[in-house]
Amino acid sequence: MNGPRLVVDDISVIRVGTPRPVLNQISLTFSSHELVAICGHNGAGKTTFARTLLGLCPVAKGTISLNGRPVHRAGQRQIQMVFQPPSAQLIGQTIFEELAITALQSNPALTRSQLEQFVQDCALRVGLLAPIHADVHALSGGELQRLCVAQALASDARVLVLDEALSSLDPATRTSLRHQLRDLTVTHGMTVLMITHDMEDVLSADRVVVLDRGEVRLDAVPRDFFYDGAGQTSPCSSLGFHPPYLVEAAITANQKWGTSLNPLTEEQFVEELSHVPVP
Ligand SMILES: Nc1ncnc2c1ncn2[C@@H]1O[C@H](COP(=O)(O)OP(=O)(O)OP(=O)(O)O)[C@@H](O)[C@H]1O
Ligand SMILES: [Mg+2]
Known part of the structure; x- marks a missing residue:
């Protein structure tokens, strides 16, 4: 059975200058192996929710815990985010550097040859076929997105949050990445939260959460989101x-x-x- 992994308990976020809470009393539990689509219209609070999970937005009330430990103590590396555009989060010069830096943070004892093998495995797992010593600046948008997902693998994150990360990709790349994300939930037991406006993403998810003006409007399986009884x-x-x-x-x-x-x-x-x- 999939145990609870990420528990968001009654969180509210207040921003200066906004008349109502940006997030208002949100309670959600996400399990391992779960691929969840998070939808909502512009300004619904999706990005704020993601940033709050990463500890980037102070909460006015409520708690977030990962496997029973408050998130700030569980270590932020366990929750990774893929931003849009992906280049915003890259620091290495090559695919190897990018993934090796991340891998060394969680396992400093890796040798050069172990690192090469590890990086190669991570890249292959997300379908990133460019040579690992390729310059990251020469990668296409889709390859960069794959690199960012590989980075989450390299960090051994347990939760991956993608904020509209697939939105600018061509349909074939998007479909392929959806399959890779599904694979991460199955083979790695990862929890993947996919913030999206794309209803095709919702079709491929296990569950859909709709945010509306900072509140959870719906939490359902995709079939109940798309069809009445x-x-x-x-x-x-x-x-x-x-x-x-x-x-x-x-x-x-x-x-x-x-x-x-x-x-x-x-x-x-x-x-x-x-x-x-x-x-
Ligand atoms: N730093 C900030 N200061 C004040 N208000 C903010 C800040 N960041 C976001 N907000 C407000 O919080 C609300 C939610 O914004 P958020 O970016 O989370 O929405 P979103 O659902 O991600 O929208 P979109 O689909 O456009 O990306 C908006 O009304 C926004 O104006
Ligand atoms: Mg947003």
Whole structure:
């Protein structure tokens, strides 16, 4: 069973100059192996939430703990964030330097050859295929994003937070990185929190949390976010998000044929359609 990992208990964040709390009494528990999409309109408090997890925003009240220890004592390295743009967090000259610096912080005893092997493994695991001695400034946006995810692996972080980190990537790279993130939850037991406006990201998540004006508006599995019980409407629309094409197509089919299709992947859609009697 997946135990609780990151427990956010009743936190509120107040910013000078804003009339209401930017985060207001947020309580959420995230488990290991969980891939969670965090959505919300502009100004909902998503980035503030991420920064608060990293200890960058002082909380007016509430606590955050990781595996039972207050986050400030658990060590911030256990929670890593991937920013947008990714270059904002890079300090090394090459892929090797970037990952080696991070790895040495958690394990200073690594030899040069162990480091080379470790860096190579981290890069491969996130599908970063450029040579490890390549200059980071010569990498594409997608390669930089992969490098940042590899950095989280090198640090042995338990929680990875991505703040719209996939938003500027081409669809193929985005899909590939989604798979890599899923893989991190399965093989490393990582908790991945993906802040996103992209409903395709939500389709690939285990769970979706919607923030609205600093409060948790919804905490649900993607199926309940995209389909009401009868599959006739999409709750995500009433929350102001545009459902993905797949969901729209299934709901249109349900309205027309009286079916209750609720697929989250194209394969599921094809499978569910195959059981619908030909009208
Ligand atoms: N340093 C700050 N000082 C004062 N107010 C702030 C500060 N940072 C954020 N805010 C306010 O907090 C609210 C939430 O901002 P935040 O950046 O967390 O939203 P967001 O959900 O990430 O939005 P977006 O989708 O645009 O990135 C906004 O109203 C913003 O103006
Ligand atoms: Mg933001």
